[in-house]
Amino acid sequence: MKPRIAIDAMGGDEGVRVMVAGAALARHEHESFRFLFVGDETRIQTALDEHPGLKAASEILHTDEQVLGEDKPSQALRKSKNSSMGLAVNAVKQGEVSAAVSAGNTGALMAMSKLALRTMPGIDRPALSALLPTFEETDVVMLDLGANTECNARNLTQFAVMGAAYSRIIFGFDKPRVKLLNIGTEEQKGTGPLQEAAANLRAAPNLPMDFRGFTEADKLSHGDADVIVSDGFTGNIALKSLEGTARFVTDLLRRSFMSSLRSKIGFLISRPATELLRHHLDPNNHNGAVFLGLNGVVVKSHGSATPKGVANAVNVAARLVEESITERIAEDLQSFEDSLATAVRNGGDPT
Known part of the structure; x- marks a missing residue:
């Protein structure tokens, strides 16, 4: 199965630029990877223009709403339907992607993932x-x-x-x-x-x-x-x-x-x-x-991660899907x- 991974492009300290550059590094090593970038379409398109190979393997789901670092999980859940983080996790739930990667608020990501994906039977x-x-x-x-x-x-x-x-x-x-x-x-x-x-x-x-x-x-x-x-x-x-x-x-x-x-x-x-x-x-x-034990794969990247760090997070997500x-x-x-x-x-x- 060729992994298709949703990327919360609005999370992390530097957001779109680093998330796209990290995905590009990951795909350079694994050309079968496909991506769904979730976030501001204009900013994502601008970043993808610098990575033609990645652009050809990517789609964009537009939203201008994002979860902030200071948001409490309860606040983030209210944004789950329209935020870049919530839409990325929901894409896993709907079977549109194999996994989701976000560098955003850890507590918010856990809360959204638990609500959307639920725990596995027996966990x-x-x-x-x-x-x-x-x-x-x-x-x-x-x-x-x-x-x-x-x-x-x-x-x-x-x-x-x-x-x-x-x-x-x-x-x-x-x-x-x-x-x-x-x-x-x-x-x-x-x-x-x-x-x-x-x-x-x-x-x-x-x-x-x-x-x-x-x-x-x-x-x-x-x-x-x-x-x-x-x-x-x-x-x-x-x-x-x-x-x-x-x-x-x-x-x-x-x-x-x-x-x-x-x-x-x-x-x-x-x-x-x-x-x-x-x-x-x-x-x-x-x-x-x-986040182990959910009915789906969600990977949290460091908020301060470099493109290399984001690429490692993407590789982890893909490996867990493949295995x-x-x-x-x-x-x-x-x-x-x-x-x-x-x-x-x-x-x-x-x-």
Whole structure:
């Protein structure tokens, strides 16, 4: 199936120009991609004129209404019928496109997506998932990153199933290593929902994942897990802490290198290493957060993403469509429920 992707052209810090340029980069690598740009037709046409190849593979759905960064989800929902974000998500619901990508207001996008697409059968709540850099060659999938501030054990086990399916698609792992984010690695540590979720995942050994217990926040980037599961409150704090630390390190290095003539000379000598660090920490190289658990694919791009970052988000959306993420999650979830039911029959309550 050739992916046709709706682009909310009005979202993000720079809007139309960056969203169109990012789509052009993605299509340069994947000529089968088709696009539906949603937003101000005049501005989109002007941007497309700079990318003839993309223009030939694109259509435009005009609207001059957009969701603003400061809009509350309730305000955004009132705009859902006519805003660029709402129309892009609705195009997924109507089957006109395979996926939607937006760099707009995260809370608004989640609210619209949940209302329009609904959660998959067997999934209680969708989760926001993103890729985080590690010391290893591949990133780690982390969820939930803010969609659900409070979660029970059932939510956490569903997040584990969804995250593992996502990891298998993005990285090709047969059995991704899954861990629950906790305040310690010992089995007795953590809240009741964490303990219960861990017991349930241990009781279902036939899943396409390798559950390895708990991990702590200081090990998120170690690369010893492929999927890290958390409630949205904890996950969002962990994510913001990582982003803040990355900015702190890069700013501290910049100040240090500019502090004296000797430091400036040292910077020139070490520039290849600092460029590698900058590349590894650049959020554009990991761009594309996904709302997992919905009846459709919606990808959130960073509001400050460059064209390269937008292209990465588009590529994530297309990959999930091509690999049938919703069907894969449904199959894995059914396998989990069957395995857990068997464990209960054979040995009682796994908790």
